[in-house]
Amino acid sequence: MPATGTFPEIPLFDLRLEPEDIEAVADTLRSGWLTLGPRTQAFEEAFAEQLGARHAVAVSSCTAALHLAYLAAGVGPGDEVIVPSFTMAATASAVLYCGGTPVFADILGRHDLSIDPAEVEARIGPKTKAVCVVHFAGYPGKIAELHELCDRYGLALIEDVAHAPSATVDGRKLGTWGLAGAFSFFSNKILSSGEGGLLATDDDDVAALARSLRSQAMTSGTWSRHTGATSTYDVVGLGFNYRIDELHSALLLSRLARLEADIERRRELTRIYRRELSRIDGLIVPYRDEDVDTSSCYVFPVLVDDPARWEHVRDFLRQERGIQTSLFYPAVHRFSAYVERLGEQSRPKTELASETELTIPMFPHMTAEQQERVVTAFEEALA
Secondary structure: OOEEOOEEOEOOOOOOOOHHHHHHHHHHHHHOOOOOOHHHHHHHHHHHHHHOOOEEEEEOEHHHHHHHHHHHOOOOOOOEEEEEOOOOOHHHHHHHHOOOEEEEEOEEEOOEEEEOHHHHHHOOOOOEEEEEEEOHHHOOOOHHHHHHHHHHHOOEEEEEOOOOOOOEEOOEEOOOOOOEEEEEOEOOOOOOOEOEEEEEEOOHHHHHHHHHHOEOOEOOOHHHHHOOOOOOOOEOOOOOEOOOOHHHHHHHHHHHOOHHHHHHHHHHHHHHHHHHHOOOOOEEOOOOHHHHHHOOOOOEEEEEOOHHHHHHHHHHHHHHHOEOOEOOOOOHHHOHHHHHHHOOOOOHHHHHHHOOEEEEOOOOOOOHHHHHHHHHHHHHHOO
16 A cells, blocks of 8 residues: 555555455456346346345446436426435436436435435425435435325435445335435445446336336347347337446456445444544534444545534545545535536535535455554544
8 A cells, every 4th residue: 555654544445356256257258248148137136136126227337327217207308306415416417317407405414414304395396306315325314204205295216325235224225215226336335346336126117118228228138139039129219328247247246245244344343433433522423323233334424523624634634644535525516517507506504514524444354453543543633
């Protein structure tokens, strides 16, 4: 690892692949079949079973999965989708892909970074078509309340589950509560393959639409023609090149077997962080101790109580102690592209969170010494 002074860097995230992962990819290379095919089908079946969903449709990214989910919900020009602003921009930009308009709702606050159901209800109007909940950092959003709210108003509920594979509410996994759930396999995610995503749903029509649109809306794919199942194809709509390839699917299928063990280790690290960091004056540790048992613990967010000290704390950790941090997330409604399109807006709780949040190192093989160094650095920075 690169060093900062006498301190080796502690990265925000560190990915380690096992020999069986590398062999799974090598086997795929040796097979000579690299595009969407049997390994993708095997991964989809295994993921659906693990999730408890009827269908899993693997695609090129979580952004693609969100786009397909919004299209399946009927989002089109003139429609609105209520989304949080405290999220990755893709949650909102995929609405724009459909010709719709994202409507930003505020979060509950710095102790719970989830979208506020009361804010959602207040922003429902005649153009509202759907609501998207982001399960931030792996902690469930207010999914039961939002599910009831969407049912009452006749809206589609979409789940952005990029952070939260295997997180649950009342024993039911996230991504199975709404019309569709969108998962991410980006390089820093819990189940990662570098790139990739997946749409999960219990709705046969949604799954059929996603399978069609991910591959140019063709009635058959290359694998079926290769095996002789079909000999030609029709194009029945405006589709996209949202296919995942066999290399990513093979890696994901291999790593899926270790997903639950990975998450349990993250929970152990999270409990230690919560115990130690909660004692430090000037630092806010969001969520509750009891939430850890049902969270996937994707990342560990903390918030500096005084916004004026945020930059000092961030710089001290990185420059003086070699500890990498990140900001999850800048407020989407403040990005130039959204100000130009939608005008200036105020979401005060989101803005305060985005001005004071730090995401700190978290990965399954993190050592006790590394974690202790992170905690000590916060103590020193806020002394």
